[in-house]
Amino acid sequence: MSELRKQIFGDSFFRPLITHLTDAYPKFDGERFLSLVQDTDWEERELKQRVRHVSGVLRKTLPDSYEEAIEVLMEIAPLGSGLAYITFPDFVEVYGQEHWDVSIRALERFTPYSTSEFAVRPFIERDQPRMMAQMLKWASHSNEHVRRLASEGCRPRLPWAMALRELKRNPEPILPILELLKEDDSLYVRKSVANNINDITKDHPALVRQLSTAWIGRHPHTDWIIRHGARTLLKRGDEEMLQLFGYKGHLPVHVEELELSADKLLLGERLRFQFNIVNESIESEKLRIEYGVEYVKANGSRSLKKFQLSDKLYLPGRTKVTREQEFRDLSTRKHHAGEHIVSVWVNGERKQEAAFMLELD
Template identity: 45%
Template sequence: MELFKDKYTPALIDRTGDQMRLFYPEFETQHFKELVFAEGWEVLEFKARIRRITESLTLVLPADYEKALHILEQAAPQLRGVEYLFVPDFIEVNGLAPERYDLSMRYLTVFTPYSSSEFAVRPFIQRYPNQTIKYLMEWTESHDEHIRRLASEGSRPRLPWGAKLGEFIVDPTPVLPILYALRQDESLYVRKSVANHLNDISKDHPDLVLDLAQVWQGQHPHTDWIIRHASRSLLKKGHPAALSLFGYHKQEAVHIENLKLEQDQLVTGEDLYFSFDVVNHSGEPQMLRIEYEIGYMKANGKQAPKRFKCSDKMYPEGRSTVRTKQSFKRITTRKYYAGLHSLTIVVNGQETESVSFVLKVD
């Protein structure tokens, strides 16, 4: 599997240099390449490689900040995708001085449709919070969905790969007007960002997000989608108020029976197949959020639980059989340890039946 850092091949750096030369003939492509692949390149991870390329561009492009930005602006349409995050990163590295602030903010919106400025805007929020929040509010009214998304994504308190915005983790109220402005956005791309932003907030302020969800619920289909997606962490944790808000009530008349594994031993790389019956004795259909929890063996000999969504729907009265599987193929985000694991079925936040199995690590 290709890692993000492996996207930075000599060919990509060559293409970048060629684009620069189109709009700045004095650009020294060979020198740029030598700077990028200088000593230590091989040990750099993804974000560090972005920064190395940014610093190399800084040394080869004109020292005049505005002139350098204009060159990047002309090249940007050909530098699309996550691998070109060094384009907005150029602003983060070179544009934080007060006299460059307004120019930097303008160019963050220029670059974000091609390679998102969500990381580059964060140091500006940290250094100039009130001033930058005003810009973000203006961006919520942009005709461009990428710029509207930047307002939400760039101010997320816990953006993956991004520096945490500690002030908003403690008190997210300054950014709530941004999310309110985007709560009915026509773009799914923007709505996903708003939902992810609220999900971030829910990790530190669950009651705030639930109060907001209660107010927003029923206002618009787009808003309903946002609050449902924003509550996913609370639902996964079995938060009673979140479950109740979306109609998942504790079920005394619903039981899980016949939980069975196709095999009680497996090797990494295989799938764990299992089935169970949902027995609804209530006499009427019931809305059920069914998850399963894998107790993964860890290096310390203890299990660490991880929940996965199985189904989320109305179950009829009577017996319904569910069959599914969980993959144990190797992935970069999880290390497997040999030993006894567990599988537990969770219904509307309540743990029910459990079984154990043994994982062997090849």
Template identity: 40%
Template sequence: MTKTAPDAAPLLKEIFNRARLEHFANETTAIHPGFDGERFLTLASDGLDNLSIMQRLRQIAVSFHATLPGPYEKNIEIIWALAPRINHGFASITLPEYVALYGHDDFDLSMRALAYFTRFGSSEFAIRHFLQKDQARTLEVMETWSRDDNEHVRRLASEGCRPRLPWSFQLKPLIADPSPVAKILENLRSDPAHYVRKSVANHLNDITKDHPDWVLQKIAGWDQTNAHSAWIIRQALRTLIKKGDARALHVLGAGHKAEVKVNNFSVTPSELKLGGAVKIAAQLISTATSPQKLVVDYAVHYVKKAGGTSNKVFKWKEITLDAGVDLELSISRAIRDFTTRVHYPGRHAVELIVNGEVLAEGAFEILA
């Protein structure tokens, strides 16, 4: 039996634990005294330990439907009042999930509800069910959201129609053709809220995986002297930059061959056990006669279980380096297992990449 360390972080799914369910029941009863809180708790907690976070979220929404008085319009009125009383932002996502499950026959009310609920957590998962059923009609509403005064509603306009949103199903029609979301992204291209800009950048980065030309064409007309737009562009092109895409590097002003000499590229220690860390360091010396834009990344070729390798590129530094100037770089990387990556013994190559070109190589070995 595997035991959890006493100081380990609680599992994310524990956002929806027994105490949270009791909170839902108590607050709903305070709003609607006829609410059967005991039955809600019985239904919502059924098999709870074995459910993932998204399964718990959905089970709570289903349990609300089984215990609220109905019809849908009346239930929305109750959970509308419940939204500001929920004591955790992510926990409130169960309310838009209720709309996603039961609100398709009242589109207008459901759209108003999702725009309201997103202010307390997010309606990004729920809106996708409406996009899947009627993309054109739903995107028409989302375009109006992209011009809303509330930043949470504006963010929903972008985040909800991301073609490859994590933790949700892919929107295949928008993967095939992203043009229906162009107006939404254009409206948000210089949004004052970082929260919104991050979503727009992630949305565009999603699209670059299938339609890089479309993204490069769209952002070509954006004003890079606007700091907000420039930030979105840099983040949106990150996957292309990591691939050394010359067009993306050109957009960032780094499409030229780097005029630098690399001194003392090092990866230390040369051997380590899982749980340690490697330090990657380099000195870049400009050999140019004028300032030059440099995009510096590094790649680690991780050993796979079967013995091959798979490279992962990491962002390191973006800088304008003056003529003849030295740039000292150093970064430490933990070598420990994550849910997204397991490390295996063997030689791991490390590459220094400047403006898309590998300029130096090193390695470290993970010991068995």
């Protein structure tokens, strides 16, 4: 997580928090709280470490009784919102697992103001049947944030979170929750349902194919969820999923004249490329056009990353397509020198490729 994001824990967060805590719990010692938070290691801590550290300091400065401490946090929860307030559900995650009922009530209370998606996961690991029954109740909640928690919290592979081992192995307990949410009016909720389905595709693609076939065509919201949730399978060129969304295979369509703007590229520069889509059919065809980049890895091998370029009807004849791709280091990707391959894909089929050399300096 970025250096910038950890700076959310500044005076703009701590000063109002201390005021709210003191109003709700007059014995709260704000100066002691701040001195304990901003200890000698504070500047070195990353975002998640800061969250956990603040939770620990709250435990030292709120009432000794967990139930009393959590009531204070629940009272002030509506007075602040944003990522920094994830410390409240983190407090529950760390100190509340032996206090099930009050902790579940607190997680529901906190999630509209930050998110409890990470904090629910140890509860799922601890007692999956009990917690998944709670998530199913949340899926019918009137608040979209709580409904989203029902889906997001049980994603088998939620980024930045612990994996849910049993749900990776068998995601069946998730399906009743997704079923309740598959036509949800909130895009915020629908995105979570789609991301949950996409997680499931990593381990159980056949289940997602079955689910998608059963759901398709019932409601526009559901169709959007399926399409977004199946994005990994579509990128893999899964024939069954491509056909489900109306993409035909083995069409009289090919790619010509793939041209790169450079044979050699320096890290930080942009590569421009163009090509022609040639539709030899007598009618328009629905085409999913993607391009791939085979990035050189540290060991010299290459790893393919695909990017969607267009998804539409292409008229008979030739259509020129152009695109640029920047090559710079990211938190999620470090580049290595060597021959990279650019490829063009049509409805899951690799049609043409070209190579260039990436140099670091």
